[in-house]
Amino acid sequence: MRVEIWSDIACPWCYIGKARFEKGLAGFAHRDEVEVVHRSFELDPRLTKADTGTVLDMLVAKTGRTPAEVREMEEHVASNARSEGLGYVLDGRDYGSTFDIHRLLHLAKARGRQDALLDLVYRANFAEERSVYDEDTLVGLAVEAGIEEAEARAVLADPEEYAADVRADQREAAELGANGVPFFVLDRRYGVSGGQPAEVFTQALEQAWDSRAQAGAHA
Template structure:
């Protein structure tokens, strides 16, 4: 069974939702037969420089006051900490995630997508280091086990894996995803937004029980 997760590294709810889904998956009886694939989604494709403080940028994007956005950040931090995740409030910056999405597709082709995803999320939220600096991205790719020179070549070529990112985004739109995180289980069920561990567990059970009859029990899809 396949679970596809549309996400953006800049999204705190994706960071927390990933942890909750993983907890549900760890408790799922058939977890060894579940393939998890991350897909690209840009919350703000028009974002540019990667130097504007996240609180100011997102407040302006959604028409909130700075105080309102600080409160949302503090709430996200409390939810992250409840999951055992690092989350700092104040110094994170906002920028365009397209290059990181391209690099994640490169990592997927090398079987290291989740490793790079985990590192990027940690750096962005727990360490509040910029994920928009190219040298940082190359360093993260190498830490994830990717070839540093190849990662640098991917980032230098604006067309490398660009079609894969755009294809993910088109598919998200076709499936009706207006935001992330967006979970699709076995192409049968969709789960949107920050949900509980219990709900993810129920969704996994339901998707497993309702797999097409052509599949045999115990086989992966």
């Protein structure tokens, strides 16, 4: 069975949702027969490399709320992250275009290191005061995930490398009706939106598995 997960590394609920999905998967009897594929989705594809700043300031401008209200919103998200054993810092986090990060994640997928790199990028972005929009930081994370530095730098230096793969993922998300992330698709039979509790993912996996077995029985 295949589970496809559309997400963006700038999305805190994708960060939390990944952890919850993995807990849900751990509770699924057939977990060893599940292939997980991460797919690209930009929360704001309009951003360019020049569009950077702090997350808290961006949220104030985007929502029209006061800094205190935005901080309260972030504290709620942080509480959810920490309840899953995840680190989460409110201050010092940057935002920017995630397109290059998605391109590098496609390289990691081709090298069998996608999940490892995704975890490292999430941790750097949400739990540490490290900007994943800095090329040297991003390359360092790729190396830590097991990718050759020269190969990672070559991909980042060529704006078309894996660009079509990122766009194809995003086009497919739109075709499936996903207008937000995280979005989980189980065997192209069931969809789960948002960072749901772990037990919801376990139930969805069981339902998809049973549906698969029934389809095989009637084939």
